[in-house]
Amino acid sequence: KAGVTQTPRYLIKTRGQQVTLSCSPISGHRSVSWYQQTPGQGLQFLFEYFSETQRNKGNFPGRFSGRQFSNSRSEMNVSTLELGDSALYLCASSLDRGVRNEQFFGPGTRLTVL
Amino acid sequence: EDKVVQSPLSLVVHEGDTVTLNCSYEVTNFRSLLWYKQEKKAPTFLFMLTSSGIEKKSGRLSSILDKKELSSILNITATQTGDSAIYLCAVRSPQAGTALIFGKGTTLSVSS
Numbered sequence: 001k002a003g004v005t006q007t008p009r010y011l012i013k014t015r016g017q018q019v020t021l022s023c024s025p026i027s028g029h030r031s032v033s034w035y036q037q038t039p040g041q042g043l044q045f046l047f048e049y050f051s052e053t054q055r056n057k058g059n060f061p062g063r064f065s066g067r068q069f070s071n072s073r074s075e076m077n078v079s080t081l082e083l084g085d086s087a088l089y090l091c092a093s094s095l096d097r098g099v100r101n102e103q104f105f106g107p108g109t110r111l112t113v114l
Numbered sequence: 115e116d117k118v119v120q121s122p123l124s125l126v127v128h129e130g131d132t133v134t135l136n137c138s139y140e141v142t143n144f145r146s147l148l149w150y151k152q153e154k155k156a157p158t159f160l161f162m163l164t165s166s167g168i169e170k171k172s173g174r175l176s177s178i179l180d181k182k183e184l185s186s187i188l189n190i191t192a193t194q195t196g197d198s199a200i201y202l203c204a205v206r207s208p209q210a211g212t213a214l215i216f217g218k219g220t221t222l223s224v225s226s
Contacts, residue, residue, distance in 0.1 A: 004156070033212060035214075042202075042216055042217070043157075043202065043204075043214075043216040044216070045213040045214065045215070048212055048213060055212070056212065056213050058213065090156065092214075101212070102148065102159050102162055103148070103159070105150075105157045105158070106156055107155050107156045
């Protein structure tokens with residue numbers, strides 16, 4: 001089975017621009033979660049999608065948004081980029097929303113904001 | 115607020131040593147604790163623990179959960195240079211849905 005894939009792997013943007021990141025979960029997985037990883041804050045939860053609906057959201061400003069498609073693929077969007085948005089953005093998929101399900105991570109998208 | 119604390123933050127050992135990494139948590143209605151290994155890429159899943167006292171093992175790695183002490187340990191025996199990585203501990207509670215609450219991680223460096 002193919003793992004979680006994320007595109008693009010690297011991205012460089014300037015302040016004020018917006019960016020869209022994509023995540024394809026493991027085949028059959030219906031839950032997709034997004035995390036931001038920075039050296040100072042570690043891994044922080046952004047949001048989770050299941051059946052095309054946002055089910056859970058972390059403490060991030062409204063500039064961060066996402067969506068999920070009927071094939072479970074997910075995108076996240078960051079508008080009006082700030083320097084502090086530079087981070088590794090990780091997507092994780094799991095079979096469903098059961099708390100005993102493992103989450104499997106993709107390779108991440110490294111976003112640099114100049 | 116839910117919190118996960120890992121210790122030590124970093125560790126340097128020699129090949130062949132045994133290491134113990136610690137994870138303590140404060141979450142409302144704990145459900146599960148997960149360990150991940152992260153090299154220069156995606157965190158890879160190691161273990162998920164839900165019941166206290168049950169040891170999970172995979173080769174040289176093992177982990178135990180202590181729900182009374184709200185903590186878990188990850189042991190690595192006979193360390194190898196390939197074990198060098200960041201080890202992440204995460205917990206899940208119903209309040210967070212399926213979201214994982216991560217600790218800052220322990221950076222392990224194994225020298226030959």
